Amino acid sequence: MLDRRAGVPWLFVAPLVLVMVVGFVWPLLQVLVNSLHPNTPQGIDAAHWTLGNYARLADPFYGEVLVRTLRISVIVTAITGVLAYPVALFVSRLPPRAQSLFLLAYISPWLINTVVKALGWTLLLRTNGVVNTLLRGLDVIASPLKLLISETGVIIALVPGHFMFVLLPLWVALSGLDPALSWAAGTLGARPSAVFWRVLLPMTLPPFVAGLVINFIMNMTAFAIPMLLGGARNMVASMLAYQVNLVSLDWPLGGALAVALVAFTLTVVWAGQRGAVLLVSGRGARA
Secondary structure (H helix, E strand, O other), rough: HHHHHHHHHHHHHHHHHHHHHHHHHHHHHHHHHHOOOOOOOEOOOOOOOOOHHHHHOOOOHHHHHHHHHHHHHHHHHHHHHHHHHHHHHHHHHOOHHHHHHHHHHHHHHHHHHHHHHOOOHHHHHHHOOOHHHHHHHOOOOOOOOOOOHHHHHHHHHHHHHHHHHHHHHHHHHOOOHHHHHHHHHHHHHOHHHHHHHHHHHHHHHHHHHHHHHHHHHHHOOHHHHHHHHOOOHHHHHHHHHHHHHHHHHHHHHHHHHHHHHHHHHHHHHHHHHHHHHHHHHHHHOOO
């Protein structure tokens, strides 16, 4: 009887595991295997094995693309994290109806097609667009800023597009905290900054880091906005993957690029998580 009961949960998990294996694990394994074969004019040469595709990634061009992708992703994630925490804290202290309205406003950019958003940003950021016209009208700048076909435009567009992935987990965590915790810390002499660093941040760190991780991954894989606002001069990893796989049809090299990108992303995510945990635990130890 105990063995039967222990096996019941697997009946519910098995369909999801099957879907993940067929739709996620198996394609990744295929990509890994393809990356270990040479490419020929006739297609993948499955009869031979090679690490040459990974050696080709040592070309400075690929390194430049990867560094640019990482730079944009880190900057967008940092800006989003800095902006999301005060917003989540503000929204979590509003009445329920006001919270719903504010969350809808912040989520709404995600409900719009990415291409439509990119075209909208084009109207705002172009040389004679709304932003440059407003800044010149206020005498803030003497000549138009180059916001399109640049990393700056990509960063500006990605921040609101992926903002919700940090905001929502933080809002849920902050809404679930007992307000008496902050009040108790204040009555014991803690300053507002100390309440934040020693009470709020440690208790909301897991959802905060989870939101930052999701945001970072979304930035690393963004395609439409970097392509339309950054252009070929500011190529990122997703654009390079499209070029290699669907234009050049070099699937082994595309597989090597995908494997390297997944490994690199997982390493950065792991390092960020460990750094955040060590930071907060170090503050707790000093407290």
